[in-house]
Amino acid sequence: MAEVVLKEVVKHYGAHIAVNHVSLTVGDGEFVALVGPSGCGKTTTLNLVAGLIPMSGGEIHIADRLVNDLDPKDRDIAMVFQNYALYPNKSVYKNLAFPLQMRKLAKPDIDAKVKEAARVLDITHLLERRPRELSGGQQQRVALGRALVRDPAVFLMDEPLSNLDAKLRVQMRSELKRFHQDLHTTVIYVTHDQLEAVTMADKMAVMSGGFLQQYDAPDMVFAKPVNTFVAGFIGSPAMSLVPVQVVRKGDAVWLRSVDGWEFELSAENGHKALSATSDKVVLGARHSTLRIHKSAEPGTVPGRVYIVEPTGDVTFAQVKLGASIIIVSLDPHFPIAPDEPVFVEFNQNKLHLFDGETQMALAAA
């Protein structure tokens, strides 16, 4: 039973607040991905859980134990660092043995465990080498091995794959997922890469500016972003966000842009739009929910093609609606050229509305 619970955790660096009242619960055996832009406090949060830096406030519990005052060594955690942090003057074998030596295991036990971890990770032939004689992928395995030998209650991983090339990253991603499925240990995993988070994690914690923005299953974060930040951060390419104004025309509710175009909202969306604190809302739409028409049709808004980006399977078109740009995905065979006038249709069931003032998602009343 190794649940990790953060309660109102705060970390200051001087006047700067790197982690701001973060609370979250990582269930036993769960794989949680911590995502967010650079400098948002991911590493700091992880280091706080590890006990590497002192907290400014709050509580952290690991396996029902308050660990605020515990040394890292007493928290029963293992960590994989972004740059691996392998001891450069020790062989791979000694790197793997070090955590066991520190725990005063008997020599034969250490040997057995190191050999077993090496076998699982397929690095047996590297045991006598020094870290600098290894490739990036091999170093990564050793770093993982050093965490694995100890059989800890919680794994902490700080962007463990970010230094690998694209192909190796995909491969290691599946291997990591496989390990988690086999071991069922609690994992907190920091990453820049949304795809990693989405493919591996049971839950995703999105951070920004030291705040925890949303904590949910990846598909929920994708489908129901709580605010414009999450909406704009998750998904690739990200959701298009356009500030618009709500106008009533009799019973109907319309959205109107400063650039002049407008369209009518469905009844349900109309309700949402009206619940905003002012008449300013932000319209959000994912590229796959938008459709392009070559001629004006009811409910479409006029725009002009700005850039066409073929990627092979799908072509992305950036379309200018006045001053705002939205991204639309198209079939690669769809005929479209830059500067062509087009008409964009929003899917009423899949569009997102956010309060223009608070930036929070608007829910149906």
Added chain:
Amino acid sequence: MSTVTGQAAFAGDPAVSPRRAGLLRRIVNHRADYLYVLPAIVVMLVVIGYPIYYTIELSLFKTPPNLQMKDKIFVGLDNYVTILRSASFRDVTLNTLIWTAGSTLFAFLLGLGAALSLHREFMGRGVLRALLLIPYVVSAVAASYVWKWLYHSDFGVIGALAVQFQLSDRPINFLDNLHSVLPSLIVVNIWKEFSFAMIMLMAGLQTVPDQLLRAAQVDGANAWQRFWHVTFPHLKSVSMVTVLLLMVANFNSFIIPWIMTGGGPAGASDIWITQIYNLAFGRQRYGVASAYSVILFIVMMTLGYFYVRALTRGDEARAG
């Protein structure tokens, strides 16, 4: 033991760790960190802080020659006036400037030339570098005696060589001549320290990106243009630090003039440091010597300010 628990409790309790901890609190929070530097600080305070204070104090007193400091008499700024008014002050200052500027300039130029010539890989480069560094490593005392012998007025090899090559009709008296003594000493000083500049600049040269030099070559720059537009700008900060360190070392150098001439003949090679030493330990005029030290000290602090600035710029660049 109590320290550890105390600190842990401190860090753990959110109530006592407010947003902006006061300076005192931060010091208390970090008290364990100070333990690492404490030994160094204590020694420094005793051996540096106290002498500086004491020098400044003594500079305001007339001190008895028997070193019974309880008998000293307060004279205000008289010592400073005495120095600035004294006939020798101007000459000694001029000597000091010539000595410092000459040594620094030539040591730097020779070092720069050596660094540039040694930058390219060739057979025996390592050996050559090591040989050139030996004068920097040996004691200045040894250097002084060796050169004193080389300069010897009757049996000195340099004088003999000059006669041999018919540059002079009889052995030259380098050290007993008012005009040649200071340049002769400067040569020794350059011999001793040019390789320091060389080593610093060689390290600096390694930071010049090869790609940039190649790009300049492709752009049609000749060797001199490549040096001037690419290499030299990269050497600027190292050069700054090197020149400053040389200047400080030369302002403070004592051994070479002291052993070779003792400031003579007739004060022709007297510089501030030898003058101060003579005043203090030769004539027991501690008060005046202290005032002299304070003046020197102010000059050093000015140089020190630039030194630290040049250094910290490097430090920040590395951290960033």
Added chain:
Amino acid sequence: MTDATFSSRAITKRPIDWWRWSGRVFLVFLLLFTVLPMVWMVLTSIKTQFAAMQYPPQWWPAEPTLQNYARLLDPSNSVGQEFLRYFWNSFYVALTTTVIGVVVAVPAAYAFSRFRFPGRTFLFFSVLLRNMFPAVVFLMPLFLLMRWLGLVNTHGSLILTYLTFGLPLSIWLLKGFYDNIPIQLEQAARIDGATRFQAFILIVMPLSSPGIIATSIFSFIGAWNEYVYAYTFLSKQESMTLPVGIQRFFTEFATDWPGLMAATFLMSVPVVVLFLVLQKYFVRALTEGAVKN
């Protein structure tokens, strides 16, 4: 423009690289400038007193002799006794200074590199500024202080002084080495079950050994060569170190240049050997911190 450059290069084939040649000539000049005085020192040291005092000089000793060295290294005569005593004193002072200096500088440098405590920057620069102060500023008060402490004519006075003078540089050098050791290594060690202290001893110390070696050479050579304080603090013959003792030696045997050159040579041997063996570290220590990379 480009065409012209290319064609001119094609015609002259391999132009003489004047830069390279002037560099070579310059290096030869520097080499002679550096080495000839040392050569003359050695040549003189193997001459007899009579051979050295000739005009024009004997360019090559007519009857080379190791007699000067034998006399200095023979403990059974008074000159040898005296010289060996100075030698031992120098060695003792330099070694003690080095060992204590490293023990004090290592934790201080580590703290400066790792911790962000209030006043850290201030402390650091006060340490650095120490480098700028002329020795004479300290000479008088320290002399009085040593008299008061009863340390005049003891090696303790020198060790204490050299320590202070060596420490700022040692700390600065070592800090540079610690800065280059990623903090993640210590963090990893602490997660692997080490205490802070264990992480320092088991992981950081071995990685910083080049820095410790570099620092040690530096303080050893510095202490071995130091003259001003030794000259002022020591007046008793039996406690003198080499740089001071040799002077005594010189004034007593005023005209014995070959003997003096032999003594100078012997005095230089330990530092030059140390330097040649550990050159890499020495050069690194010299340039550390002044060069960005």
